[in-house]
Amino acid sequence: MRDIIITTLVLVFGGAVVYTAVLASQIPLGVSPTFITFDTIKPTVTDTPKVIPVTLTSVRGKKALFIGDSHTAADYGWQHQVCKQTGMTYLNTAVGGQQTTWMVGVAKAKITEYFDYCFIYGGANDMAGNRPPMKSVKNIQAIVDICNKNQVTPIVITGFDPKTCINIGSRKQYQGYPQRYSRFQQMLVDSIQQAVVIKTHCISRTDCGDFLCHMTSSGHKKMASCVIEELKLKKL
Numbered sequence: 001m002r003d004i005i006i007t008t009l010v011l012v013f014g015g016a017v018v019y020t021a022v023l024a025s026q027i028p029l030g031v032s033p034t035f036i037t038f039d040t041i042k043p044t045v046t047d048t049p050k051v052i053p054v055t056l057t058s059v060r061g062k063k064a065l066f067i068g069d070s071h072t073a074a075d076y077g078w079q080h081q082v083c084k085q086t087g088m089t090y091l092n093t094a095v096g097g098q099q100t101t102w103m104v105g106v107a108k109a110k111i112t113e114y115f116d117y118c119f120i121y122g123g124a125n126d127m128a129g130n131r132p133p134m135k136s137v138k139n140i141q142a143i144v145d146i147c148n149k150n151q152v153t154p155i156v157i158t159g160f161d162p163k164t165c166i167n168i169g170s171r172k173q174y175q176g177y178p179q180r181y182s183r184f185q186q187m188l189v190d191s192i193q194q195a196v197v198i199k200t201h202c203i204s205r206t207d208c209g210d211f212l213c214h215m216t217s218s219g220h221k222k223m224a225s226c227v228i229e230e231l232k233l234k235k236l
Contacts (some may be wrong), residue, residue: 003074011199052219055232056232057234059088059234060087061087061089062116062117062210062235063088063116064083064090064091065110065117065119066092066118067094067103067118067119067120067122067143068095068120068122069096069122070095070097070214071124072092073092074215076220078219078220078224081221082119082227085236086235090201091110091115093106094121095233097125098122099122099136100143102138103139105143106164107143107146108154111143112180113150115152118143118154118155118157118193119157119227120143122136124159126184127162127177127181128212129177129233133187137188139189140212143157144195153196154195154196155231156197156198157198157200158205159200160200160208160213161182162177162213163182164205165203165204165205166229167211168211169211196231198226198227200222200226202222203223207222213228
């Protein structure tokens with residue numbers, strides 16, 4: 001019977017649990033017990049990282065102006081879908097075949113404090129016409145400056161990836177066009193001041209309706225989704 005445990009103590013200090021046990025057979029008669037101690041440390045429980053929710057911006061009831069060329073001119077294109085999904089009203093001034101110099105004129109005539117946002121998507125025709133990219137970038141910056149002067153938030157769209165979406169084939173008049181357009185887009189990202197610039201390389205060649213990548217319905221849908229996601233806009 002002397003093999004029974006004569007003392008068992010459980011002490012809890014913070015995260016440590018201390019078990020103290022003495023076997024009677026190990027204690028000579030007339031000798032005070034010597035305690036044998038085993039420490040078991042409970043691992044510290046790390047708090048689960050908090051997930052910070054993304055704050056979406058509601059633009060319901062806001063007014064948007066679109067300035068661009070044929071890539072924005074479709075009646076139910078990406079611009080229409082952005083506004084329909086978020087609740088904005090809009091005026092679309094885009095016209096096919098126009099260059100950024102023309103777009104500056106539209107900006108001077110149309111941008112007022114009436115609008116909350118101005119979406120600017122141009123440059124394809126400039127680059128197809130062998131215009132120096134920097135001159136076109138300066139035109140986009142001029143439109144941005146007009147926006148800021150009128151307290152309108154400017155949003156610059158780069159467009160699709162020209163190196164993967166444009167297919168010039170043997171058309172000599174378009175030689176170098178994808179490369180110029182690509183340089184222009186990167187200059188927008190690197191150089192435009194006081195505007196939101198969205199690099200919208202979100203569609204593939206299969207979303208293009210022709211060799212210059214005028215988007216099909218799938219392309220417009222992807223472009224709209226990309227703009228909404230990048231701007232973190234709240235859908236209806």
